[in-house]
Amino acid sequence: MPVEYEEIESFIREEVAQLTGQPAGSITENTVLVGTGRVVDSADLVMLLLAVEDFARDKMNAHFDWSSDSAMSEARSVLRSVGSLSKHLSQLSPDA
Amino acid sequence: MDTVIVTGASRGLGRFCADQLHSRGYRVVGLGRTPPEDAPYESREVDVSDSASVAKALKDLRRDKSVYALINAAGIASMNLVVTTPPETVKRIIETNLLGTIFCCQQVAPAMIKRGSGRIINFSTLGVPLAIKGEAIYIASKAGVEGFTRVFARELAPHGITVNAIAPGPIETALIAKVPKDKVDAVVAQQIIQRQGTPEDVWNIVSMLLSPESSMVSGQTLHVGGA
Numbered sequence: 001m002p003v004e005y006e007e008i009e010s011f012i013r014e015e016v017a018q019l020t021g022q023p024a025g026s027i028t029e030n031t032v033l034v035g036t037g038r039v040v041d042s043a044d045l046v047m048l049l050l051a052v053e054d055f056a057r058d059k060m061n062a063h064f065d066w067s068s069d070s071a072m073s074e075a076r077s078v079l080r081s082v083g084s085l086s087k088h089l090s091q092l093s094p095d096a
Numbered sequence: 097m098d099t100v101i102v103t104g105a106s107r108g109l110g111r112f113c114a115d116q117l118h119s120r121g122y123r124v125v126g127l128g129r130t131p132p133e134d135a136p137y138e139s140r141e142v143d144v145s146d147s148a149s150v151a152k153a154l155k156d157l158r159r160d161k162s163v164y165a166l167i168n169a170a171g172i173a174s175m176n177l178v179v180t181t182p183p184e185t186v187k188r189i190i191e192t193n194l195l196g197t198i199f200c201c202q203q204v205a206p207a208m209i210k211r212g213s214g215r216i217i218n219f220s221t222l223g224v225p226l227a228i229k230g231e232a233i234y235i236a237s238k239a240g241v242e243g244f245t246r247v248f249a250r251e252l253a254p255h256g257i258t259v260n261a262i263a264p265g266p267i268e269t270a271l272i273a274k275v276p277k278d279k280v281d282a283v284v285a286q287q288i289i290q291r292q293g294t295p296e297d298v299w300n301i302v303s304m305l306l307s308p309e310s311s312m313v314s315g316q317t318l319h320v321g322g323a
Contacts, residue, residue, distance in 0.1 A: 043254035050206055054159070067202060 003060050009086035015051050016082060019044040029083030045079070052089065062092040099123045099162045100306075101154070103144055103200055104170030106132050108269035109219070112295040113167055113302055123162065127153060127170070127200075144170045144196030145188075154203045163207040165215040165306055168197045168241075173234045173271055175279075186233050193237035198244060201259075205252060213256040215306050218245050220263035225323040226286050238263070242317050249315030258314035262301050265321040267293050288322025297321075 009029060016031060017024040020039050032038045033045060040048060049066045056064035066079075078088035100117050104110030105126025114137060118124045124137035131139030142153035157163055172192045174185050197218050208214030220238040223231045242261055249259035265287050266272050266280045284292050301318050304310055 042251065046206075046209055046255075050210060053206075 003090070005086060005090045007059075008055075008089045009082065011055055012048075012052065012082050012086050012089075015048055016040065019047055027082060029081065029086065031082045033081055033085065034077060034079045049079075052085065056089060056092060060089070060092060061094045062089075063095055064089065064092065097121070097123045097162065098164035099125060099157070099160065100165040100167065101125045101127065101157065101163065101200070101204055102167045102169060103127045103142075103196065104168075105135070105139065106130055108169070108271055109264070109267060109295055109298055110167070110169030111135075112269075113169060113299055116299050116303075122164075125157065144168075144200055145191035147195075147199045147202075150196075150199045150203050154200075158203060158206055159210065160207050161211040163204060163211065163214070165217065166200060166204045166208075167302065168200055168216070168218045170196050170200075171219055171271065173231070175230045175275065176233070177230060178232045181233055189233050190237050190240075193234070194240040194244070197241050201244075201248060205257070208257045209252070209255045214252075214258075215310075216248070216252070216257065216259040217302055217305055218259070218261040220245075220261045220317055222263050222265040222283070222287065222319055222321060222323050224263060224317075225319065226283065228283060245317065246315045253314060256311070258305070258311065260305050260314060261317040262298060262305075263317050263319045263323075264298050265293055265319075265323075267295060267298060267320075269295065284321070286323070291321070293320045 013027040014024055016027045016039065033040055053064045053066065056062045078084050100122045102110050102114040102124060105114040106128030114124050114126045118137045126135055126137055126139040127142045129143055131141050140153045143149045170192060172189055174189060201216060218241050220242050221235065223235045224239050224242060245259050245261040252259055266283050272280065284290055297320055301320065
């Protein structure tokens with residue numbers, strides 16, 4: 001069964017909240033992950049990406065390639081915000 | 097049991113270190129283009145200059161919290177003047193020595209980050225500070241490794257992982273088997289300690305960096321013999 005967008009975003013919001021020590025309610029889809037106004041430092045971002053990689057594999061049977069050129073290009077990065085990362089994940093295709 | 101991944105484990109310093117680690121009770125995963133059949137530890141075939149090959153060979157270890165250390169000993173050399181070195185040789189040396197080190201670090205670091213500790217040991221050369229004529233491409237690749245080591249050390253420090261480089265002078269291995277003795281002697285004469293180093297000398301530094309007591313040593317290049 002495909003994982004719903006809401007479940008993905010909820011997972012990411014909870015992870016960000018845990019990493020930053022902020023209340024889960026204060027993390028929204030607009031919460032910035034990279035660039036100006038980011039809430040996570042580089043070390044926390046790596047931890048978040050590892051958690052997301054596990055989530056994609058375990059829950060979605062998909063591969064989240066966070067070292068790809070598109071993922072790490074800040075201008076169009078899927079890592080811009082909680083929302084963009086959630087959307088990217090929801091669009092991943094299950095591994096064959 | 098802690099796992100140590102060793103690249104270039106087919107021969108030379110990589111093989112020596114892998115054997116030492118195995119005899120001291122580590123689980124060793126040796127990587128090489130032609131894995132040795134006589135190794136008493138697990139060996140996997142990989143071309144470190146190919147990121148896809150590295151990812152495939154280490155896929156199962158990416159999430160393995162037993163991974164404690166990565167020793168990037170894979171390397172090739174070619175003594176030649178810059179103007180007479182074929183472009184393909186230049187490319188091969190940079191890809192194996194520099195990109196190979198980076199690709200392996202990229203693949204293995206996530207396991208150490210999850211673990212919250214780890215050791216990465218890269219290999220440079222005494223040729224970097226000594227600027228040995230005829231080794232410009234090799235030294236360029238290793239100077240890149242040293243720069244990468246310093247920056248990667250900063251990136252991994254928050255996760256309890258140290259990243260260092262060992263820079264040996266001419267050690268008696270297959271890498272310098274074809275280098276004339278007078279050339280080797282000339283390099284040794286420029287070392288602070290004017291004795292040709294042995295694989296044991298290199299292992300002693302590897303062993304020191306692997307120890308828990310070395311947790312405050314990171315981003316450094318240790319010159320075997322001194323320069």
